[in-house]
Structures are given as structure tokens and as C-alpha cells.
Amino acid sequence: MRALRGLFARFAAVFAKQRRDRDLSDELESHLQLHIDDNLRRGMSLDEARRQAVLKLGGVEQTKEIYRERRGLPMIETLLQDLRFGARMLRKNLGFTVVAVITLALSIGANTAIFSVIDAVLLRPLPYKDSHQLIFITTTNVQKGVKGLNVSFTKMTRVQEQTRTLQGIAATLPINTSFSNRGTPEQLPASLATANLFEVFGVVPSLGRGFRPEEDQEGGADVAVISDGFWHSHFGGALDIIGRTLSLDGKSVLIVGVLPATFHFPFQQPEPDVWFPRVFDNPALGPARIRSGASYLTVYGRLRPGESLARGQAELEAINQTYKQDFPGYVDASNYSLDAVSLKESLVGPLRVSLLVLLAAVGFVLMIGCTNIASMLLARSTSRQREIAIRQAMGASRGRLTRQLLTESVLLSAIGGIFGVILAAGCLRLLRLLPPGTVPRVDEVSLDTGVLIFSIVLCVVTGIAFGLAPSLLASRGDVQETLKEGGRSANEGRKSRSSRAVLVVLEVAVAVVLVTSAGLLMRSFGKLMHVNPGFDSSQVMTFTMTLPQPRYPQQAQQSEFYRRLVESVQTLPGVQTAGVSSFLPLNGALRYVYFCSQGMVCQGIGKDPIIAIRQITPNYLETMRIPLLRGRAFNDRDIAGVNPVVIINQNVANTYFPNQDPIGKHLANSRDMIQMEIVGVVGDVKFTGLDTPYIPEMYLPQSQNPAATMTLAIRSSSNPQPLVAAVRQKTAELDSDLPFTQVLAMSDVVSASVAQPRLTTQFTGFFAALALLLTAVGIYGVLAYSVTQRTRELGIRMALGASRGEILKMVVGQGMRLVFSGLIIGLAVSLVVTRLLATLLFGTSARDPLTFAAVIALLLVVALLAAYIPARRAAAVDPIVALRYE
Amino acid sequence: MTDKKDVWQGTLALMVLKTLQSMGPLHGYGIARRIEQTSGDLLAVNYGTLYPALLKLEQEGYISSEWGVSENNRKAKYYKLTRAGRKQLDAEAREWEQTTEILARFLSPEQES
Numbered sequence: 001m002r003a004l005r006g007l008f009a010r011f012a013a014v015f016a017k018q019r020r021d022r023d024l025s026d027e028l029e030s031h032l033q034l035h036i037d038d039n040l041r042r043g044m045s046l047d048e049a050r051r052q053a054v055l056k057l058g059g060v061e062q063t064k065e066i067y068r069e070r071r072g073l074p075m076i077e078t079l080l081q082d083l084r085f086g087a088r089m090l091r092k093n094l095g096f097t098v099v100a101v102i103t104l105a106l107s108i109g110a111n112t113a114i115f116s117v118i119d120a121v122l123l124r125p126l127p128y129k130d131s132h133q134l135i136f137i138t139t140t141n142v143q144k145g146v147k148g149l150n151v152s153f154t155k156m157t158r159v160q161e162q163t164r165t166l167q168g169i170a171a172t173l174p175i176n177t178s179f180s181n182r183g184t185p186e187q188l189p190a191s192l193a194t195a196n197l198f199e200v201f202g203v204v205p206s207l208g209r210g211f212r213p214e215e216d217q218e219g220g221a222d223v224a225v226i227s228d229g230f231w232h233s234h235f236g237g238a239l240d241i242i243g244r245t246l247s248l249d250g251k252s253v254l255i256v257g258v259l260p261a262t263f264h265f266p267f268q269q270p271e272p273d274v275w276f277p278r279v280f281d282n283p284a285l286g287p288a289r290i291r292s293g294a295s296y297l298t299v300y301g302r303l304r305p306g307e308s309l310a311r312g313q314a315e316l317e318a319i320n321q322t323y324k325q326d327f328p329g330y331v332d333a334s335n336y337s338l339d340a341v342s343l344k345e346s347l348v349g350p351l352r353v354s355l356l357v358l359l360a361a362v363g364f365v366l367m368i369g370c371t372n373i374a375s376m377l378l379a380r381s382t383s384r385q386r387e388i389a390i391r392q393a394m395g396a397s398r399g400r401l402t403r404q405l406l407t408e409s410v411l412l413s414a415i416g417g418i419f420g421v422i423l424a425a426g427c428l429r430l431l432r433l434l435p436p437g438t439v440p441r442v443d444e445v446s447l448d449t450g451v452l453i454f455s456i457v458l459c460v461v462t463g464i465a466f467g468l469a470p471s472l473l474a475s476r477g478d479v480q481e482t483l484k485e486g487g488r489s490a491n492e493g494r495k496s497r498s499s500r501a502v503l504v505v506l507e508v509a510v511a512v513v514l515v516t517s518a519g520l521l522m523r524s525f526g527k528l529m530h531v532n533p534g535f536d537s538s539q540v541m542t543f544t545m546t547l548p549q550p551r552y553p554q555q556a557q558q559s560e561f562y563r564r565l566v567e568s569v570q571t572l573p574g575v576q577t578a579g580v581s582s583f584l585p586l587n588g589a590l591r592y593v594y595f596c597s598q599g600m601v602c603q604g605i606g607k608d609p610i611i612a613i614r615q616i617t618p619n620y621l622e623t624m625r626i627p628l629l630r631g632r633a634f635n636d637r638d639i640a641g642v643n644p645v646v647i648i649n650q651n652v653a654n655t656y657f658p659n660q661d662p663i664g665k666h667l668a669n670s671r672d673m674i675q676m677e678i679v680g681v682v683g684d685v686k687f688t689g690l691d692t693p694y695i696p697e698m699y700l701p702q703s704q705n706p707a708a709t710m711t712l713a714i715r716s717s718s719n720p721q722p723l724v725a726a727v728r729q730k731t732a733e734l735d736s737d738l739p740f741t742q743v744l745a746m747s748d749v750v751s752a753s754v755a756q757p758r759l760t761t762q763f764t765g766f767f768a769a770l771a772l773l774l775t776a777v778g779i780y781g782v783l784a785y786s787v788t789q790r791t792r793e794l795g796i797r798m799a800l801g802a803s804r805g806e807i808l809k810m811v812v813g814q815g816m817r818l819v820f821s822g823l824i825i826g827l828a829v830s831l832v833v834t835r836l837l838a839t840l841l842f843g844t845s846a847r848d849p850l851t852f853a854a855v856i857a858l859l860l861v862v863a864l865l866a867a868y869i870p871a872r873r874a875a876a877v878d879p880i881v882a883l884r885y886e
Numbered sequence: 887m888t889d890k891k892d893v894w895q896g897t898l899a900l901m902v903l904k905t906l907q908s909m910g911p912l913h914g915y916g917i918a919r920r921i922e923q924t925s926g927d928l929l930a931v932n933y934g935t936l937y938p939a940l941l942k943l944e945q946e947g948y949i950s951s952e953w954g955v956s957e958n959n960r961k962a963k964y965y966k967l968t969r970a971g972r973k974q975l976d977a978e979a980r981e982w983e984q985t986t987e988i989l990a991r992f993l994s995p996e997q998e999s
Binding site: 005006009010023024026027028030031033034035037038056067 | 913914915916919933937938941942944945946947956958960961962963
């Protein structure tokens with residue numbers, strides 16, 4: 001205890017040093033005086049009294065020094081001393097310090113930002129109770145190898161009845177609901193959910209309750225649970241919200257619960273504001289199809305404690321087998337398997353490779369940054385040789401010198417780190433501006449303690465990394481030699497020069513790997529952007545809406561509404577053409593049906609091939625500029641009750657009607673087998689993503705196949721944005737209470753569909769550019785320094801007849817030799833490393849020769865430039881001045 | 887000078903505590919003189935050890951210090967025993983007696999038993 005108290009007192013004494021020093025001086029002084037007084041009393045002369053007293057006291061300064069050591073903590077004091085000295089040195093070399101701090105701030109900042117994203121997205125568990133138990137259940141079309149499909153209500157119910165490994169299985173269906181708030185209609189993201197959803201996710205409503213089992217039955221009461229965000233934004237967090245009724249989709253709905261603010265549901269974007277029970281109430285499908293295996297549910301499960309994912313998966317497979325045998329007629333009976341993945345994996349898995357690539361990229365940038373600073377420090381330590389030699393001569397041990405120099409570099413990296421963390425905080429703010437869903441869990445990203453510890457460790461490691469070699473080398477110098485040279489800027493030590501050369505080679509190699517990776521990603525992204533989507537997105541504006549079931553119960557009413565909407569919008573000045581479609585390309589949603597074409601043996605639903613279906617008005621194809629290849633588009637005579645017609649895409653024509661004219665042939669939806677006449681063939685459209693293959697598609701006239709949810713597309717002769725208000729006006733004239741779910745320029749839809757690869761490419765590109773810049777600075781630095789050091793030698797060479805061209809060639813050659821070595825090492829490493837990128841690349845080989853060639857060329861140009869500037873300075877050396885120098 | 891012994895390590899603290907107990911608050915010079923006198927001038931207190939020893943005792947809370955004025959009007963830092971110091975003195979004194987007793991038995995002429 002006492003020892004601890006002593007230690008504490010010593011620690012405290014590190015501060016307020018001057019006051020304590022004065023105190024000691026006073027005490028010793030008073031001691032001396034008392035002694036002198038005594039001696040005088042004994043009859044000594046004043047001089048003698050003083051002499052005796054001083055003798056007795058011993059060396060005042062020595063006493064003070066021993067006292068001081070006892071008083072404080074010598075280790076900490078040395079550290080403080082080193083820090084003060086380091087700060088002074090950094091202030092003295094302001095240029096070096098600024099460059100180093102900027103380099104470090106950029107690289108530590110980038111590392112901190114990327115790590116904070118990885119920490120939040122990949123490392124942290126999902127924010128649910130015992131989230132490791134949560135799984136995501138999907139079906140796979142075994143025949144086609146298409147994974148991640150939805151699950152049918154029937155199959156989900158079957159699992160619910162039979163499972164032993166799961167404590168609960170829940171499902172959701174994203175929908176929209178229109179909410180009338182003081183006269184202005186508003187469309188809200190919503191979800192149908194099974195009654196046990198909140199229980200499965202381990203969330204308890206902060207107000208009210210969740211759904212009761214009887215509310216999840218056919219004919220249950222109209223109730224809803226709302227999100228905390230919605231509760232605050234629309235009701236000001238009023239406590240009497242429970243028991244209020246809202247008008248949603250024209251129905252009176254009783255609010256029974258509010259979810260806590262901490263509950264997030266990132267599996268649906270934007271996150272639902274309103275939750276309804278009864279997932280089997282899917283107006284788009286109808287009870288008959290829902291009860292026979294139509295797959296439309298997103299399904300989540302919670303494993304029992306102690307059960308593993310593998311056992312859950314095995315059980316799901318077994319249940320799927322008996323389902324197949326018991327319900328052979330169901331759509332999802334034969335060709336579909338049931339799969340389970342951990343919920344977190346389902347959410348963040350697709351992003352893992354991108355994030356790891358980015359982490360590697362920023363790691364490389366940091367490595368190059370460190371290399372640069374190490375190289376600068378090496379150069380500086382050569383010029384500090386004299387200072388260091390004097391310190392050694394005065395008795396500083398090697399360890400002490402190394403510690404001092406390391407303190408300096410860690411101080412440097414700490415300053416860089418502070419700016420870096422500020423920079424990272426700024427970056428994260430930008431990240432939150434991305435469209436929702438681009439990076440899942442982005443709202444959880446923060447600079448928390450874990451991330452800050454990471455940055456601090458990074459700073460220390462960085463400081464040691466770039467400081468260790470130079471400080472070891474510096475303290476190893478031969479004192480006598482250095483002092484004898486009288487501190488003349490002698491030739492740089494061979495060791496120091498060769499370590500600087502190694503650093504440049506390393507730097508170039510790392511830069512090559514990074515630039516190659518970025519190059520491949522850019523080339524892949526470029527290819528992605530040049531994919532012909534099959535339509536023209538420019539100057540097209542889209543408006544999505546859903547007609548509320550209560551007000552438009554008849555399909556004919558829905559069809560009539562959209563017909564009139566198109567008619568009305570087309571009269572607007574500035575609108576070239578307009579049309580509606582049930583699904584928009586590259587916008588996420590789509591619907592497949594089973595079909596059977598003329599000449600095929602029909603096997604019924606679940607076994608026939610599938611085709612993407614969308615309902616359109618006649619002018620939709622023209623509006624989107626989807627080319628009509630054969631036959632005709634729909635027209636006003638294709639109405640309900642007359643000959644059903646269909647337009648197919650080229651993919652269907654080629655696959656099912658090879659070498660024949662499909663016009664006039666028939667195909668049918670396997671469910672009803674009503675034959676539809678093919679009247680046209682149109683070009684293929686990239687529907688699910690620019691990087692996915694074309695799929696079979698068919699277009700039906702919406703007049704013959706109405707739907708409640710549609711997207712209106714208008715093509716304008718110029719920028720369509722100003723037309724939004726007019727379109728809103730026209731829509732309100734037809735129905736004053738119909739909100740748009742989504743208003744987007746088609747070009748934004750296309751660009752949002754590649755937001756993730758764009759982000760990866762932009763970031764990697766930025767980091768590669770940074771790496772290249774740092775490398776250029778590194779090459780320049782080494783050569784510039786060596787030219788300064790060799791001024792005399794260059795002067796002699798020139799005096800002996802070397803031409804300026806030869807000097808230029810010599811210096812550039814010296815740099816390029818290093819660059820070549822780095823280039824070769826870097827290319828070799830790239831060939832291995834870039835294979836890890838393969839999953840991110842579209843239409844580009846990981847060994848794309850063009851990219852590699854471009855990287856080599858780019859690097860050589862940059863290196864030549866970086867070497868040329870110091871070389872020109874070398875060639876400009878005046879031999880007379882150079883020889884007189886020093 | 888050469889015949890005077892330096893105070894050996896470990897005992898100085900005990901002597902300081904004992905001096906402060908018997909003399910009351912005292913300055914560093916006074917403590918040194920008192921120790922030298924008590925030893926019959928057989929011991930020489932090295933001031934380079936005295937002040938660090940005082941500091942250590944103070945840091946450990948056995949003594950406390952305060953600036954005051956000496957009998958002949960000199961400013962001086964006075965040290966005085968704290969309660970913890972009194973206890974420590976008792977403990978150390980007992981221990982010391984034990985040690986010397988044991989040593990005395992070793993060093994006294996052997997007795998037949």
C-alpha cells in the first residue's frame with residue numbers, strides 16, 4: 001500500500017517540476033545557513049564557517065540530482081524530455097514535418113475510416129439478442145442453380161410445424177401503404193409480418209404490444225405496429241398513440257405497438273415504418289396461388305440454443321423432402337431446395353470481398369506512406385550524424401539514442417493520427433449520404449472506442465515501423481569517424497543509401513499491386529457502364545404508385561386509371577411519350593411465371609420454364625426505346641375480352657422459336673393455360689443488373705392484365721426533372737389521394753444499380769492514385785537527396801568531361817533501376833493477388849493484359865517524371881561552384 | 887573524518903523517525919545533527935542520502951513537512967511524524983530489537999547448555 005502511495009506521489013511529482021526544484025533549493029539553502037549559524041556560534045570566522053558547512057553538505061548539485069531521481073519517475077521524465085526535444089526537432093524541420101503529417105493523416109485516416117466500416121459491418125454481431133442464433137432461409141432453384149429465392153407461405157408453415165432445431169420461424173413481405181396525413185397523401189414503406197417476427201428477432205415493443213396470434217389468422221383485426229422513427233416524425237412521440245386508428249390504404253387500422261428506436265430492420269430498404277400482420281394477404285397473388293406454393297416471403301429463423309447452422313440446414317433439407325412428397329402439385333415442390341445461412345452473412349456477405357479489398361488498399365497506402373517517411377528520416381539521419389555522434393560522445397547509450405529517435409517518430413505518427421481520425425470522421429459523414437442500402441448497417445458505423453484503439457495502435461506501430469530502421473542505423477554510426485569528418489556533408493553511408501534503395505523498390509512494388517487492382521476494377525466498371533441495358537435511360541423520368549385496394553377493388557378500375565393517366569400525361573407539353581409498366585428495369589423487383597410455349601410439352605407449374613412478366617401500356621416500349629424487332633407493339637384495340645396478346649423478347653424467340661417466325665404463334669401461362677398470341681418481338685433488357693445475363697421476358701398489355709402497382713415513365717425532349725410537378729398535378733386530377741412511392745430519373749435508377757461496384761472502384765482508384773503520388777514523392781525524394789549529396793562528385797565528373805546529357809542519363813538511370821526492380825516484383829505479386837478480386841470483376845480477367853500494360857506504362861511515366869526533376873537539377877550543376885562547395 | 891561511519895542503508899529511516907518522535911517537529915539540518923550527536927559523533931550523516939530519505943518517508947506518508955521559522959529566525963522546512971509514522975516506528979523498532987537480539991545471541995560467547 002505504502003509503496004503504491006509512494007509511486008503515486010512520484011508520478012504526481014512529474015508535474016509542477018519547477019516549483020518542487022525551487023523548494024529543494026530553498027531547503028538546502030536553509031540547511032546551509034543553519035549549519036553556518038552553528039559554526040559561527042562555535043567561534044569560527046564567517047569564511048571558515050561557510051567552508052565547513054559547504055564541505056559537510058557535499059556537492060549541492062549532486063544532492064539535488066539524487067533527490068530529483070528519488071522524487072519523480074526518471075523513465076517518464078526522460079520520455080517527456082524526449083517528447084519536448086522531438087517536438088522541437090519537428091518544428092525545426094517544418095517542411096519535412098508537414099509532408100510527413102499529411103502523408104500519415106491521409107493514410108491513417110483512410111485506415112481508420114475503412115476499419116470503422118469493417119468493424120460495424122463485418123465484425124460486430126447484428127444488433128439483436130443472441131444474434132448468432134438468427135438465420136436466413138431461402139430456396140434455391142436446383143435446376144437453374146438460382147440461389148436466394150423467396151420461400152412460399154406453404155413451405156414456411158410446414159417448417160414451422162415440423163422443426164425441432166428452430167425455436168421460431170418468421171416471415172415478412174415488403175409492401176407500401178398510403179397514408180393520408182392532413183390531406184396530403186404519403187406513401188410509406190411497410191411490411192407484412194408473421195405475428196412472431198418481433199419475438200424471433202428478440203425485440204419487445206417499447207410501447208403497447210406486438211401482434212396476437214389471432215390477429216395473424218384469416219379475418220383477424222386490422223392492427224399495425226409502427227417504427228419509432230415514424231412515431232416521432234408523424235405523431236411527435238405522443239404517448240396516446242396506442243389505441244388510435246389511422247387511415248392506411250383507405251382502411252381504418254388500430255395502432256397496437258411502437259418498436260424501440262434501437263430496433264433496425266436493414267433487410268428491407270427503406271426500413272418499414274408500419275408493420276401489418278397476415279403475410280398470406282398478398283393482393284398481388286391471391287389466395288389460390290399463395291396456398292399452392294407461390295414463393296414470395298422473406299423468411300428468418302432462430303435456432304434453439306445449442307443448435308448449429310449445419311444441423312438446422314440438415315433438418316430443413318429433410319422437411320423439404322417430405323414437403324415434396326406430400327404436396328407434389330405445389331409450385332415449389334420439385335425443383336426447389338431449402339437453404340439456411342446465418343442472418344449476418346446474408347446481409348453483409350456480398351460486401352465482404354469489397355471491404356477486404358479496400359482494407360488491403362488502405363493498408364498498402366499506409367505501407368507506402370511509412371516507406372516514404374522512413375526514407376526521409378534516413379536521409380535526415382545522415383545529416384544529423386554529427387548531432388548524434390556528439391550525444392554518443394557525451395555518454396548517450398545506443399538504447400537511449402534509439403529511444404529518443406523512436407519517440408520522435410511516434411510523436412510524428414501521433415500528430416498524423418489525430419488529423420487522420422478527424423479526416424475519418426468526415427469520411428464517415430459522407431458515407432451516410434449514400435443511397436440507403438448501398439452499404440448495409442451504415443447507420444451503425446461510428447468512431448467508437450474499438451476503432452479509436454485501432455487507430456492508436458496503428459499510430460504507434462506506424463511510428464515504430466518507419467522510425468525503427470532509421471534510428472537503429474543512425475545510432476550505429478562510428479562516433480570517431482563522424483566527428484573527424486567535422487560534420488562535413490560526407491558521402492552518405494553505404495548502409496543508409498542501400499536501405500533507401502530497398503525502400504524505393506518496396507514502395508514501387510506495393511504501388512504496382514494497388515494500381516493494378518484499381519486498374520482491373522476500373523476496367524471492369526467501365527465494361528459494366530458500357531453494357532447495353534436494352535433501353536435508353538436518358539431524359540426519362542419515372543413515377544411509381546400503388547392503387548389502394550379499397551378504392552380500386554376491380555381490376556378494370558385499375559387498368560382504366562392507368563390508361564387515363566397515360567393519356568392525360570401525354571398531353572403535357574415537353575412530354576414526348578409516356579407509358580406505364582408493372583416493373584422497372586434495374587430497380588429490384590420483378591415477377592416470374594411458369595410458361596409453356598407452342599410446340600413444347602407442357603408439364604404444369606413448378607416444372608415448366610420460367611419467364612419474367614411485366615404489364616405495360618402501348619407506348620411504354622417507345623418511351624424506354626426498347627427496340628421492336630418484329631411484329632407490332634400493343635395498341636388501343638388490345639383490350640380486355642378480345643384476343644389475348646403478348647410480346648416476347650429476343651431471348652424467348654431464340655430459345656423457344658429457333659429458326660422460325662414467332663409472330664402468330666402462341667404461348668400460355670402454365671397456371672391458366674390461356675393461349676396468348678405473340679404479336680411482337682422486342683430487344684432484350686438487362687433487368688436484374690447490368691452484370692447479369694439476359695433472361696426470357698414477356699410483355700402483356702395492362703388492359704388485359706391489370707395490376708395495382710405500376711410505374712409511369714415519361715420521355716421528355718429535354719431534362720425531364722421540371723415535368724415532375726406537372727405530372728403530380730395530372731395525377732392529382734385523376735386521384736387527389738394517390739402518393740408516388742418513388743420518383744426517379746431513369747438514369748439514376750441505372751446508376752443506383754451499380755452503386756456498390758462504383759463505390760469500390762472509386763475508393764480503390766482514389767487509394768491507388770494516392771499510392772502512386774506517394775511513390776512518386778518517394779522516388780523524387782531519394783534521387784533529390786542523392787543529387788544534393790553528390791554535388792561534388794557530379795562537379796568532378798563534369799569537370800572531367802561528362803556532358804549534361806550523360807549526367808541526366810546517369811541520375812535517371814539510377815532511379816529507373818530501382819523502379820524496374822519494384823515493377824517486376826509488383827507485377828509478380830499482382831498476378832497472384834488480383835485473383836482474389838475475381839469475384840468483383842465483370843467481363844475482365846484478373847490477368848487482363850491491357851490493364852497490366854497500362855499499369856506498367858503509367859508507372860514508368862510517373863517514375864520518369866519523378867526522376868527527371870532531380871536529374872535536371874544534377875545536370876544543371878556548375879562544376880566550378882560544385883568543386884568550390886564546402 | 888575517516889573514522890566516522892556512514893549511516894548504513896535501511897537504518898537511516900528508523901533513526902529519522904525515532905528522532906522526530908523524541909524531538910518533535912525538526913528541520914533536516916536538526917535531524918542530521920541530532921543523529922550525529924546521539925551516535926556520540928560516531929556516525930556521519932551524508933546529506934545526499936538524508937534528503938532523498940526524507941522525501942521517501944514523506945511520499946510514503948510517514949512524515950509530513952511544512953515551512954517554518956527556526957529558533958534563530960531562519961526559514962526552514964520542518965518535518966513531523968504522522969500517525970502512520972508512529973505506527974511504522976513501533977513496528978520497525980520492534981523488528982530491529984528482534985534482529986539485534988538474534989544477532990547478539992549469535993555473537994555472544996557460546997554457552998554450554
